[in-house]
Amino acid sequence: MSEDIDKNEENEERDEELEQEAAEAEELDKVIQVSGMYEDWFLDYASYVILERAVPHINDGLKPVQRRILHSMREMEDGRYNKVANIVGNTMKYHPHGDASITDALVGMGQKNLLIDTQGNWGNVLTGDSAAAPRYIEARLTKFALEVAFNPKTTNWSNSYDGRNREPVTLPMKFPLLLAQGVEGIAVGMSCRILPHNFIELIDCSVKYLQGKRFTLYPDFPQGGMADFTNYNDGLRGGRVRVRAKIEIEDKKTLKITEIPFGTTTGSLIDNILKANDKGKIKIKRIEDNTAEEVDILIHLPSGASPDKMVDALYAFTDCEMSIAPNTSVIQDDKPRFVGVTDVLKESTDATVELLKRELEIELGELQEKWHFSSLEKIFIENKIYVEFDGKTYEEAMELTHELLKPHVKHLVREVTDEDVQKLMEIRMRRITKHDSEKADTFIASLEDDIARVKDHLANLIEFAIDYFKNLKKKHGKGMERKTEIREFENIEASKVAVANVKLYANYEEGFVGHGLKRGEGEFVAECSDIDDIIAIREDGKMMVAKIADKFFMGKNLLHVGVWKRGDTRTTYNMIYKDGATGPSRVKRFNVKSITREREYDLTKGSPKSKILYLTVNPNGEAETVQIVHRNTGKIRKLKFDFDFSEQDIKGRGAGGNILTKHPINKIVLKEEGVSTLAARKIWFDETVKRLNTDGRGELLGKFKGDDKILQITQSGHYKLTSFDLSTKFEEDFIILEKWNPDKPVTAIYWDGEKEQFNVKRFQVEDTDKKTLFITDHPDSYLELATTDWRPQINIAYDQRSASREDEQVILDEFIAVKGLKAMGNRLTPHKVKTIDLLDPLPYEEEEESEPEIELPSREKKEEDGSDSNDSEGDDDGPSQGTLF
Numbered sequence: 004m005s006e007d008i009d010k011n012e013e014n015e016e017r018d019e020e021l022e023q024e025a026a027e028a029e030e031l032d033k034v035i036q037v038s039g040m041y042e043d044w045f046l047d048y049a050s051y052v053i054l055e056r057a058v059p060h061i062n063d064g065l066k067p068v069q070r071r072i073l074h075s076m077r078e079m080e081d082g083r084y085n086k087v088a089n090i091v092g093n094t095m096k097y098h099p100h101g102d103a104s105i106t107d108a109l110v111g112m113g114q115k116n117l118l119i120d121t122q123g124n125w126g127n128v129l130t131g132d133s134a135a136a137p138r139y140i141e142a143r144l145t146k147f148a149l150e151v152a153f154n155p156k157t158t159n160w161s162n163s164y165d166g167r168n169r170e171p172v173t174l175p176m177k178f179p180l181l182l183a184q185g186v187e188g189i190a191v192g193m194s195c196r197i198l199p200h201n202f203i204e205l206i207d208c209s210v211k212y213l214q215g216k217r218f219t220l221y222p223d224f225p226q227g228g229m230a231d232f233t234n235y236n237d238g239l240r241g242g243r244v245r246v247r248a249k250i251e252i253e254d255k256k257t258l259k260i261t262e263i264p265f266g267t268t269t270g271s272l273i274d275n276i277l278k279a280n281d282k283g284k285i286k287i288k289r290i291e292d293n294t295a296e297e298v299d300i301l302i303h304l305p306s307g308a309s310p311d312k313m314v315d316a317l318y319a320f321t322d323c324e325m326s327i328a329p330n331t332s333v334i335q336d337d338k339p340r341f342v343g344v345t346d347v348l349k350e351s352t353d354a355t356v357e358l359l360k361r362e363l364e365i366e367l368g369e370l371q372e373k374w375h376f377s378s379l380e381k382i383f384i385e386n387k388i389y390v391e392f393d394g395k396t397y398e399e400a401m402e403l404t405h406e407l408l409k410p411h412v413k414h415l416v417r418e419v420t421d422e423d424v425q426k427l428m429e430i431r432m433r434r435i436t437k438h439d440s441e442k443a444d445t446f447i448a449s450l451e452d453d454i455a456r457v458k459d460h461l462a463n464l465i466e467f468a469i470d471y472f473k474n475l476k477k478k479h480g481k482g483m484e485r486k487t488e489i490r491e492f493e494n495i496e497a498s499k500v501a502v503a504n505v506k507l508y509a510n511y512e513e514g515f516v517g518h519g520l521k522r523g524e525g526e527f528v529a530e531c532s533d534i535d536d537i538i539a540i541r542e543d544g545k546m547m548v549a550k551i552a553d554k555f556f557m558g559k560n561l562l563h564v565g566v567w568k569r570g571d572t573r574t575t576y577n578m579i580y581k582d583g584a585t586g587p588s589r590v591k592r593f594n595v596k597s598i599t600r601e602r603e604y605d606l607t608k609g610s611p612k613s614k615i616l617y618l619t620v621n622p623n624g625e626a627e628t629v630q631i632v633h634r635n636t637g638k639i640r641k642l643k644f645d646f647d648f649s650e651q652d653i654k655g656r657g658a659g660g661n662i663l664t665k666h667p668i669n670k671i672v673l674k675e676e677g678v679s680t681l682a683a684r685k686i687w688f689d690e691t692v693k694r695l696n697t698d699g700r701g702e703l704l705g706k707f708k709g710d711d712k713i714l715q716i717t718q719s720g721h722y723k724l725t726s727f728d729l730s731t732k733f734e735e736d737f738i739i740l741e742k743w744n745p746d747k748p749v750t751a752i753y754w755d756g757e758k759e760q761f762n763v764k765r766f767q768v769e770d771t772d773k774k775t776l777f778i779t780d781h782p783d784s785y786l787e788l789a790t791t792d793w794r795p796q797i798n799i800a801y802d803q804r805s806a807s808r809e810d811e812q813v814i815l816d817e818f819i820a821v822k823g824l825k826a827m828g829n830r831l832t833p834h835k836v837k838t839i840d841l842l843d844p845l846p847y848e849e850e851e852e853s854e855p856e857i858e859l860p861s862r863e864k865k866e867e868d869g870s871d872s873n874d875s876e877g878d879d880d881g882p883s884q885g886t887l888f
Contacts, residue, residue, distance in 0.1 A: 058188055058195045061333040061340070061350060062173040063152070064181025066188065068108045071097040073118065074171055076144050077153050084122050084141035091137055099164045102137075109142070110134045115184055115225070117202070118148040128225055129298055131268030147479045151178040157361050175358050178475065179205050179351035181333070182220070182344055193339060195332040197238065198222035198265070200344070202483035206476045209352045213469050220344055222329075226298075227262035227486040237343035238331040245492055248272070248323040252310045252732060253301070255772070256288075258317075260300040264325045265487075269294045275322040276302070283504030283533065284320035285313065308502075311725075311732045315500040324492075356468045360461065367457045371416055374450040376426065377443065379419065382411045383427045384438045400428060493694050500730065501532030507551065509564040514541075516564055519553030531566045538567035538595065544580055544607035544615055546656070548598045558603075562618050570596055573681060575624040576656075577648045579617040579663060579671060583610030588668050590646065591660030592626070592653045608659045617671040624653070627677035634667040649680050683708040686727050688740055695729045705742035714743035714768060720753060720778035720786040722768055739789060743768065748821045749777070750795050752831060752839060756783025761836060764828025765821045777824060792844035802835040814845065 059066050065073070075094040079085050091105045098105055113119040114128050123140035126133045134140060157175040162168070185199030201223035208218040221232045222244065229247045236242025249262040263272055269292055279285050286305055293299040304313055318324040332341050342350075382388075388407045395403060404424045412419055460467040505518035508525035515525065516537055531537075533551060540546045542560040548567050549555055557564075568574075572594055579590045589608070598604065607613040619627065626649035633642050646663065654660075688694075689701035695713075704713065707727040716722045716739040724743055725731050733740065748765045755762050757779060766777065778784050788797075795815045801808040811832075819829045831839075 058193075058332055058334050058339060059181055059186050059197075060173050061181065061335045061342075061347065062354060063176035064179070064184065064186070064351070065174065065176075066108070066186065068094075068098050068100070068104055069112060070174055071170060072105060072109050072112070073144070073148065073152060073174065076119075076142070077149075080144055080149070082143070084120075084143050087137040087140045087142055090142060096168050097163045097170045106137055112184070113142055115199075117183060118145055118152065118180075119143070120145045129263065129269055130294055131270050147475075150478075151180075151475070152176055154358075154362065156365050157358055176351075177355045177358050177471070179209065179348050179355075181351065182347060185222070193332060194330060196328065196330045197344070197347075198244065198327065198329050199224060201485045203476060203480050204485065205348065206472045206480070208348055209355070209472050210469050212349055212352050213356070213465050213472075218345075218348075220348060221489060222265075222487070223485050224265035224487045226265055226267070227488075228264050229262075229488045229490045229492075230265075231490055231492040233491060235329070237345050238329040238347075239343050240328075240330050240341065242329050244327045244329065246325050246327060246487075247318060247490075247492065249488075250314050250317060250323065251735075252314070254774075255310060256304050256306070256308075258302040258304065258310060258313060260302070260323070261298055262486075263298055264322065266325060266327060267322050269298060269300060272322055273300065276317065279320045284501065285316045286502040286504070287313075309730075311728065311730050312500050314732055315495045315730050316502060319495045319497045319500050352468075355471075356464060359468055359471060360464055363457050363461050363464075363467075367454065367461070370450055370454045370457060374447060374454065375415055375417060376423065377447050377450065378415060379408070379412070379423055379427065380430065381440070381443045381447070382408060383430070384435050385440060386411060388427075397428075401425070404428065490693075493689075493696075497534055501534050503530035503532055505531060505533050505551070507531050507537065507564070507566070509539075509561060511561040511564070512559065514539075514557055514559040514561055515554055516549075516557050516561075517552050517554040528564050529566060536567045536569070536600070537564065539564050540576075540606065540615070540618060542615055544605055544613045546595070546604045546606050547601065548595075549601050562615055563620055565620060567595065567598075572596060573623055575621045575626075575653055575681075577617075577619045577621060577626065577651075578606065578615060578660075579629075579668075580607050580613060580615045580660075581668075582608050582613055582659075584612040586610055586613075587662045587665040588616060589660040590648075590651055590663040591658055592648060592651045593656045593658060594653060595656050604656060606656060616668055621677070621679075623679045624681035625677040626651075626680045627673060628675040630672045630674045631664060632669045632672065633664070634669040636667065639666055645674055648677060653680075679708075682706075683711075684727070686713075686742075693733055695727060695731060697729070704740070707742065712743045712770075713740065714791070715740045716749065716789050716791075718786060719776075720751075720784070721774050721776050722749065723774045724768065724770065724772060739791060741791060744791075745770070747791055747793065749789060749791055750815050751777060751789040751828075752787045752797070753778040753828075754783070754785050754787060755779050755827070756781030756785075759783075760833075761787065761831040761839070762828040763815060763819050763831050764826055765815065765819055766824045766826065767821060769824055775824070779827070787839055788841055790841060790844075793847035794845035796842045796845060798840045798842055799832060799836055800838045800840070801832075802837045804835075808834060812842065 060070075063070065072090070072094050075097065076085070076090055079090065079093060087106070087109060090109065091102045094105050094109075095102065109119070110125060113121045113125050113134075120143050121140065122142070124135040125140060126135075152174050154175045159172040160169045161172050163170050179200075181197060182200040183202055183205055186195060186197050188195040199222060200220060204220065204223065208220050211218040221235060222230065222238075224230070224246065228249055231245040231247075234243040246264040246266070248260050248264050248267075251259045251261060253259045260272070263269060267275075273290055273292055276285070276287070276290060280287050286308060288303040288305045290303070291301040293301065302313075302317075304310060330341075331344055331347065332339055333347065334340070383404075386407070388404055401421065401424050404427060405419065408419055408424075507516070507518055507528040507530070508520040509516045509528050510520065510525040516528075516539060518531075518533070531551065535551050536548050537551050537555075537557075538546065538548045539557040539561050540563040541558045542562055543558075545558060547557050549557065575592055575594060577592050579588060582589050591606075593606075606615070617629065621627075626647065628645055628647045630643055630645050633639050635642060651661065683706035684697060685699075686704045686707050687696050687699055687701045688704055689696055695704075704727075705711075711727060712724045713727055713731070714722060714724060715733055715737045717734045718736040718738055721734075723734070725733075745767070748767055750763070750765045752761055752763050754760075755778075764777070769775070778786055793816070797813050797815060799811045799813065801810070813831075822828075
């Protein structure tokens with residue numbers, strides 16, 4: 004009995020287990036495998052976004068939404084404007100992603116003023132203002148779009164997303180639209196950024212390509228500005244384009260931004276400038292935005308600020324200079340492809356040639372069909388074949404027509420078909436009775452001329468394509484000139500243009516340096532920027548350079564703390580130090596041009612207990628004279644002597660220096676301030692970047708020192724004197740740029756708008772930092788030419804229509820004497836002038852500037868070990884030099 008009970012319990016447990024397993028199996032059947040779904044669905048989504056949303060097609064340069072908008076507008080085209088709301092609604096038949104995406108794409112294309120003619124408030128790409136609502140603005144296709152983008156006969160069609168309509172796969176675009184408009188898009192796992200290019204340059208490059216010539220293609224931005232395409236890399240990934248705003252110096256206290264960089268608006272740029280000002284990177288007084296049709300941003304500077312330096316600071320710390328990374332990616336054969344803009348233009352031009360060929364072939368076929376049927380109709384009517392139709396059935400009439408036409412159709416280009424005969428039989432009697440044989444012959448002859456013309460175009464297809472592009476340029480190129488100026492930018496060192504936004508303090512005894520020291524913790528050193536490097540020299544001869552911080556320990560017993568500039572070859576350190584506890588006293592002069600931050604450098608020979616006895620820092624290489632007073636030990640004959648630092652050569656910081664004296668020094672007293680021992684700086688002007696430099700790039704302006712200035716004369720009739728600071732900005736329209744010689748006169752010939760005559764004047768440039776007008780201020784006055792030659796001469800060619808006069812040469816320094824700046828000058832000639840040309844000047848011996856020689860006191864130098872000190876920047880243990888005393 005108990006065994007039966009046990010078996011029943013086992014059976015019940017087994018049944019429960021089977022039921023549980025069945026339930027679990029049923030649950031498993033309902034589980035969806037996420038891994039496979041993710042793999043398939045994600046790839047489908049990524050492919051869809053790449054192919055159908057974000058990346059343009061290489062054939063027509065359009066994204067799908069743009070293509071559908073243009074197709075929809077072509078459907079609605081009747082020559083009049085359509086409400087944008089209606090265009091958006093009609094486009095939704097083809098684009099399944101809502102009205103917002105269509106509106107944004109339509110406004111974007113409308114703002115480019117190429118394919119869409121707009122009416123109403125479409126926003127402003129300069130200010131970033133958005134367009135009005137779609138119900139308030141209107142649009143239609145431009146004549147250019149109608150000419151280059153549409154041809155149903157050469158278009159490949161497909162069904163729309165719901166199968167109710169037909170839409171183009173790509174438009175038959177006969178122009179490199181992709182490069183003209185530019186495009187940006189972000190897809191899944193890839194992005195696209197093609198910069199816009201100039202309409203006229205694209206056409207010119209297409210023509211050059213068809214002619215087998217080389218071409219170079221650079222972007223052109225609708226905002227204008229300046230751009231450096233040195234690293235453009237043909238628009239491929241890894242390339243960079245530097246773009247800058249155009250900034251003019253209105254006066255000493257005002258800057259004016261007239262063009263902004265691509266990718267910015269006046270609003271975003273102003274916000275960025277104010278943000279940099281709040282952070283202390285730049286210092287401005289206020290900023291005004293007067294932008295309307297053109298950019299007009301005024302930046303008012305505080306008193307004492309350098310406008311030239313502020314321009315560089317704006318480029319260094321704000322969006323007035325930006326770097327753009329192009330990435331040319333397109334859809335081709337239903338796959339994404341990365342390609343350079345040169346190849347895009349070539350393929351677009353080849354596609355245009357192929358489309359033109361197809362259009363010509365279609366036109367030729369249509370003309371030949373017209374010629375064929377017109378000839379057939381003439382034969383049919385003039386041979387009265389229609390008369391034989393009486394009493395015949397339709398089929399019999401067709402057979403009879405074929406038979407009667409055979410003797411007359413041998414010259415036709417193709418055989419006569421039943422369709423041809425059917426058309427002949429459908430000709431109305433009224434048309435037959437009004438048939439004019441001469442008119443028919445004339446019409447057929449005109450068709451033959453058209454056929455010959457089309458065949459000639461096909462035979463000379465490349466020449467036809469070149470003419471097509473040139474015609475596009477002629478019809479639509481007005482107002483499409485380049486807006487962005489191509490320049491090569493100099494690299495601006497941020498530390499050199501950074502505004503002094505913090506105060507540097509130092510506790511010389513405790514060794515703490517920084518801008519965060521509390522009141523009473525340290526002495527004020529200088530105003531500097533928060534990106535500057537700080538140099539500190541200690542009494543034990545150790546030197547360190549570190550980035551400025553709130554508070555930084557640089558070692559106790561500091562002798563010097565200051566701002567350090569990398570590559571500074573002008574600042575010279577004059578130093579006397581005790582070499583060890585019992586060693587001699589040495590003297591050295593050195594520069595600190597390069598270092599490793601936060602590393603200690605030994606300025607002495609490294610002997611223990613070495614100590615700096617005297618140290619001066621001279622920003623322009625000055626060399627003073629000091630008096631050395633020995634300690635009176637009873638064994639020294641000469642207790643004191645003078646030493647002139649100009650006798651000491653400037654070496655590297657690692658040089659050991661010369662022995663000054665072997666006796667103990669009691670004190671060192673400054674006896675006479677020194678003058679600079681550095682030579683005048685040679686300054687060059689680089690025309691490419693329009694900047695001064697000391698690297699030998701461009702034209703040598705001369706040797707500059709002290710208060711020397713640069714004279715610039717502009718086409719507007721102004722002159723301006725500027726310093727030779729390497730950050731100096733120059734006027735865009737200058738015609739003369741040279742080192743200013745106060746004794747050298749300026750000779751100018753200008754048109755006096757009030758008296759309507761050419762005047763000549765010679766004047767001395769007055770020393771002023773203001774931009775000075777030296778011609779009359781009449782609106783019609785203009786500068787004809789200007790020169791700073793001592794003895795200039797000109798050739799005057801007279802207008803032969805008013806008087807028969809030979810050309811005349813005039814020596815201007817004999818024609819008029821040097822007068823004051825405000826003098827009007829003398830009238831050049833009462834006769835009507837055709838041209839005035841500047842000739843080579845007459846010889847003149849100019850006194851050369853002689854640099855004063857610094858006589859160095861003769862002092863015999865005895866070599867201690869016959870070896871020179873090491874001039875290497877990295878050598879901290881340079882051997883000693885000759886003994887002075």
